Amino acid sequence: MGTIILETERLCLREFHVEDADFILKLVNSPNWIKFIGDKGVKTIEDAISYLVDGPIKSYKENGFGLWLVQLRDSKVPIGMCGLVNREILEDVDIGFALLPDYMNKGYGFESANAVMNYAKNVLKISRIVAITDEDNTSSIKLLQKLGLSLEKKLVLSDADSVFLFSPSDNF
Structure with missing residues (x-):
């Protein structure tokens, strides 16, 4: 039901597939x-399938990584996504994550x-991982800091959109 990428004490991260729409x-x-x-x-199941096919599933083929489904290890209940993204706007691979509201603030x-x-460092041998987040997303900012990333600069994506870029304080 999707290639398992890694497991933690409470979680399992696996590749998305269209059945996750x-x-x-x-x-x-x-x-x-x-x-x-x-x-x-x-807005529809068809949109969700396209999102998966053109996003994470395409990234697995092109990059060997992508955003993965995060599920509870024992029950297999899906709770969010976490993984690596290779964005054209960034020089480095970045980490992304999102959880359903019921599973936030539980670690x-x-x-x-x-x-x-x-996994990125030891298995994929990626030398530098960065992250971007909305400047008002205090939960995400705290998590990035806990991961050892520090605010590097504000990135202006367009006239109406900007994000904070976080990068390793040391050599990842």
């Missing part, structure tokens, strides 16, 4: 996703993101 529809339309990441226009974000950072 229901979950994606729920996640990308959750309040914090809309507020901090933006409306991706994913799952750090647990999954820390495991992804270690």
Whole structure:
């Protein structure tokens, strides 16, 4: 049911597949996703399938990594996504994460993101991982700092959009 990438004490991260469209529809339309990441226009199951095929699934083929589904290890209940993104706007690979509201503030974000950072460094041999986040997303900022990333600069993406770029304080 999708290639398992890594497991932690409480979580399992695996590749997305089109059968995860229901979950994606729920996640990308959750309040914090809309507020901090933006409306991706994913309103139907067909939209969610396209999002998966053109996003994470395409990234697995092109980069050997991508955003992975985060699920509870024992029950297999999907709770979010976490993984690596190769964006054209950034020089480095960045880490991304999002959880459904019911699973926030329980340590799952750090647990999954820390495991992804270690996987990137030790398995994929990626020398530098950065992150971008909305400047008002204090939860994300705290998590990035806990991962050892520091605010490097504000990136202006367009007249109406800017984000904070976080990078390793040392050599990752």
